[in-house]
Amino acid sequence: MVNLLDFDVEGLAAWFAQLNEKPFRARQVLRWMHRAGCDDFAQMTDVAKSLRAKLTEIAEIRGPRPMRDTTAADGTRKWLLGVDNGKNEDNAVEAVFIPEAHRGTLCVSTQVGCALDCAFCSTGKQGFNRNLTTAEIIGQLWYANRALGAVKVPGAPDEGERVISNVVLMGMGEPLANFDAVVSALRLMLDDHGYGLSRRRVTVSTAGIVPAMDRLRETVPVALAVSLHAPDDALRDRLVPLNKKYPLKDLMAACRRYLENAPRDFITFEYVMLAGINDSDAHAHALLRLVRDVPSKFNLIPFNPFPGSGFHRSRPERVRRFQELLLDAGRIATVRKTRGDDIDAACGQLAGQVRDRSRRVVVMPPESSRRPAGAAIS
């Protein structure tokens, strides 16, 4: 069975062509799938009966399998989604819906686990398992839309605001390390026959895979967030090991290139606030020098703790002071509100129920012998 969620618009048209079906048929089916959240060919009333019968025989629309559904006190909702169709209970990813006054953001995962091993990230600690397919990435949006009751029947007038107005690829995994599947999913998010989101409402977050940033700009230039976390190479090498491959000078140049043909755009620099590690006044000043000629905004993320991380969240006064230094220099700097704290749905806490199949051994020292904050990466 071919899972039609795996195709973007072009891909589905090509597959339909093999069946001797016209491209407009592919668009019709796409709208039923993504706009109406439909998974049953029989319901696609404006599609020829013979085609519906043929599709039922050879194809399916199979979204991820819900394993857990939790809602936090602040309304943040987290789904644990099985991605191996029952074959492997261990492979699951998390998607998080964050409702706000004037928008609803879905945070989507792109890999099961992650290979980057950032020092402060819980997903990194479980190692890398595998890339998600296009169906599994877009399937999170498809599933969340259905679960939130936000689907629309094709042809029906658009009413009011969408429940999911923004998508951020900031869940588990490094999106740019799973480039092709991510690009197909992005295309579906932007396509009018898919989710019809504007490219500024879809954000890819990367730890900084420089060549892939260039390719993204050439293929689907959506909004880009870069996980900076340190203003110099020595510190960043330790926090984000990928920095050894793509150091700050190359990363900043890639950021500038990303914006070359998009004068109204900016890079969002994510900066996790780790007490005593990267949160001093001197770090803020160094940061300002580093990004001086990159049109950008800062998003400061108070560290979200997880057992055995060895790091601590910067105090609120410290975060405020750090933010003020950036603001005083004329930069835009926001502090990310921590959402879904009580259900471990915050950034860097998504661990899912993924067994660590990497060779990396994560051994937690007993509580008493853990290094104090500030010494965690020494």
Ligand code: SAH
């Ligand atoms: N691989 C992508 C997506 C990661 S998740 C990237 O690196 O950008 C999105 C953001 O959460 C990243 O900036 C990541 O560094 C940050 N993050 C990871 N663990 C965190 C934690 N424990 N607390 C706060 N932010 C964290």
